[in-house]
Amino acid sequence: MQNTTQQLNDTLISKSLTTADYVPTLDAMLARTLARIDLKKQQGLRTPDELWIVDHNDVYTLGQAGKEEHILQRTNTPIIKTDRGGQVTWHGHGQLVIYWLFDLNSLGWSVRNLVSHAEQAIEDVINDCLQNSASSNTTAISAHARRDAPGVYLYADTSVADDKIMLGKMASLGFKIKHGFSYHGIALNLNCDLSAFNAINPCGYAGMQMLRLSDFVAMQKESDEQTGEALSYEQVTQKLIDNIAKRHAGLIELRALVPK
Numbered sequence: 001m002q003n004t005t006q007q008l009n010d011t012l013i014s015k016s017l018t019t020a021d022y023v024p025t026l027d028a029m030l031a032r033t034l035a036r037i038d039l040k041k042q043q044g045l046r047t048p049d050e051l052w053i054v055d056h057n058d059v060y061t062l063g064q065a066g067k068e069e070h071i072l073q074r075t076n077t078p079i080i081k082t083d084r085g086g087q088v089t090w091h092g093h094g095q096l097v098i099y100w101l102f103d104l105n106s107l108g109w110s111v112r113n114l115v116s117h118a119e120q121a122i123e124d125v126i127n128d129c130l131q132n133s134a135s136s137n138t139t140a141i142s143a144h145a146r147r148d149a150p151g152v153y154l155y156a157d158t159s160v161a162d163d164k165i166m167l168g169k170m171a172s173l174g175f176k177i178k179h180g181f182s183y184h185g186i187a188l189n190l191n192c193d194l195s196a197f198n199a200i201n202p203c204g205y206a207g208m209q210m211l212r213l214s215d216f217v218a219m220q221k222e223s224d225e226q227t228g229e230a231l232s233y234e235q236v237t238q239k240l241i242d243n244i245a246k247r248h249a250g251l252i253e254l255r256a257l258v259p260k
Contacts, residue, residue, distance in 0.1 A: 052099035056091035073199040084184035086174035087204030094192030119145035168209030
């Protein structure tokens with residue numbers, strides 16, 4: 001597992017983890033959060049918030065209140081009970097996972113603010129990729145969050161005004177808050193193998209169609225050389241990191257929430 005750290009601004013750093021096993025990553029994330037809580041309580045110190053950019057080895061994770069019946073088929077992929085919110089999901093290569101280790105009180109964010117910033121950052125990046133795609137069939141497709149089901153979904157316009165058809169889900173999120181500090185975060189399907197989701201009800205929704213960005217915009221395979229039109233995994237990652245960093249710095253304000 002490789003580990004690189006980058007300073008994004010005075011109060012935010014990013015850490016990249018590749019081919020990361022889930023349990024050691026979770027243990028490290030929890031240990032870091034507990035250490036930050038202790039430093040704030042004992043010494044009044046505000047430590048820099050952290051974004052962990054993680055390329056996970058294949059794993060199914062079941063949220064704190066997760067129900068076993070949402071696991072439809074047992075495979076060779078490990079199933080791990082974890083302490084985030086939400087039901088069951090999959091993480092693996094080709095999926096972008098970003099964990100948000102944020103001091104919400106210092107940011108002045110509520111938990112609802114955190115979730116909305118996460119969803120809107122993903123919306124911004126997916127819609128930017130769709131709008132700048134060379135493919136003409138993405139002009140009527142857009143990404144939106146839903147109030148009734150956390151995550152970000154793709155919708156296609158219809159001929160009826162303001163009427164959209166939901167195509168499926170491209171990004172999931174699940175957080176844990178401890179003493180005003182967040183950890184866990186978001187997962188965005190870029191060019192992963194979606195068949196892993198066939199063994200579960202993703203996020204507890206039976207029949208939920210999972211989507212990936214590479215089916216809607218041109219994305220490079222790892223072996224491809226850099227080309228002008230095809231997006232790389234790294235480019236999409238950087239777009240999302242930049243958007244989150246601007247939100248963290250107060251440079252991007254929340255939009256009004258979508259109606260239920």
